[in-house]
Amino acid sequence: MTAPPRVLTVAGSDSGGGAGIQADLKTMLALGTHGMSVVTAVTAQNSLGVQGFWELPAEAVRAQYRSVVDDIGVQAVKTGMLASAELVETVADLLAGTDAPAVVDPVGVSKHGDSLLAASALDSVRTKLLPVATVATPNLDEVAQLTGVEVTSEDDLRRAAAAVLAYGPQWVLIKGGHLRGDAVDLLTDGSEEHVLRAPRHDNRHTHGTGCTLASAIAAQLAKGQSVPEAVAAAKEYVTEAIAAGFALGDGIGPVDHGWRFRGA
Numbered sequence: 007m008t009a010p011p012r013v014l015t016v017a018g019s020d021s022g023g024g025a026g027i028q029a030d031l032k033t034m035l036a037l038g039t040h041g042m043s044v045v046t047a048v049t050a051q052n053s054l055g056v057q058g059f060w061e062l063p064a065e066a067v068r069a070q071y072r073s074v075v076d077d078i079g080v081q082a083v084k085t086g087m088l089a090s091a092e093l094v095e096t097v098a099d100l101l102a103g104t105d106a107p108a109v110v111d112p113v114g115v116s117k118h119g120d121s122l123l124a125a126s127a128l129d130s131v132r133t134k135l136l137p138v139a140t141v142a143t144p145n146l147d148e149v150a151q152l153t154g155v156e157v158t159s160e161d162d163l164r165r166a167a168a169a170v171l172a173y174g175p176q177w178v179l180i181k182g183g184h185l186r187g188d189a190v191d192l193l194t195d196g197s198e199e200h201v202l203r204a205p206r207h208d209n210r211h212t213h214g215t216g217c218t219l220a221s222a223i224a225a226q227l228a229k230g231q232s233v234p235e236a237v238a239a240a241k242e243y244v245t246e247a248i249a250a251g252f253a254l255g256d257g258i259g260p261v262d263h264g265w266r267f268r269g270a
């Protein structure tokens with residue numbers, strides 16, 4: 007049998023299974039790829055929030071990455087929660103030495119407002135991680151943290167994209183999921199621009215949207231799609247996953263990574 011395309015996520019574990027490594031691996035399977043993981047931190051997390059997290063030593067992150075890349079090989083990499091400046095810099099160095107495209111989701115704060123990245127790591131994200139990204143996928147809070155640009159309407163998305171592109175990623179996808187109205191995202195490399203618009207689903211069970219979108223982009227890139235094709239396909243996948251998000255626990259439930267298997 008021919009092996010499916012190989013995709014690697016470098017991210018934190020979400021014990022509740024809705025975001026982080028767990029979301030990434032489910033998404034990669036749903037999109038027909040072989041998912042692999044480098045765990046950067048372990049969170050104790052559920053539908054109510056993040057109760058605690060423990061970061062792994064840089065040496066453990068580097069060793070996992072080398073184990074995967076040097077033997078199995080990767081056709082795309084996705085990064086998520088990196089927790090500290092040391093891990094951001096470690097991962098940026100590893101990506102710089104890898105040929106595969108990298109989707110960088112600069113995770114800062116969880117849906118519940120729990121910080122997943124030290125404030126002291128922001129500068130490393132700007133100067134080390136963003137420059138090695140094929141596509142960076144910040145949400146509006148992350149755009150504000152990284153660039154100071156506040157997005158309050160669709161008209162501000164272009165200004166936000168230019169501010170992120172100034173740090174050097176090839177493409178940026180500004181996620182407008184936190185705006186009102188349609189769920190509108192803007193993808194640009196500074197010359198081409200693609201507006202991705204989907205109906206807003208009135209569903210509070212949206213835990214893991216950002217992780218799911220970024221790993222879906224990585225899976226589509228591993229299958230050989232261009233960045234605009236991969237982002238369009240990933241947007242369709244996440245929109246249906248949000249529509250099918252379900253209640254778990256007493257708080258915010260996850261998007262449904264397996265909506266295709268359930269005939270949603």
Ligand SMILES: Nc1ncnc2c1ncn2[C@@H]1O[C@H](COP(=O)(O)OP(=O)(O)OP(=O)(O)O)[C@@H](O)[C@H]1O
Pocket residue numbers: 025115116117144145146181182183184189190191204205206207208209212213214215216217219241244245248
């Ligand atoms: N209610 C919704 N209905 C449809 N699409 C949505 C909704 N909320 C977010 N999206 C879309 O989901 C994707 C992820 O965007 P979002 O802004 O939620 O990312 P995020 O904040 O990084 O996610 P996370 O909450 O996992 O950190 C984007 O394509 C966004 O437009």
Ligand SMILES: Cc1ncc(COP(=O)(O)O)c(N)n1
Pocket residue numbers: 017018019020025026027049051086087113115116117118122212213214215216217
């Ligand atoms: C390990 C990990 N990575 C990323 C997120 C962000 O996802 P969300 O904003 O949906 O909580 C998270 N909560 N946990």
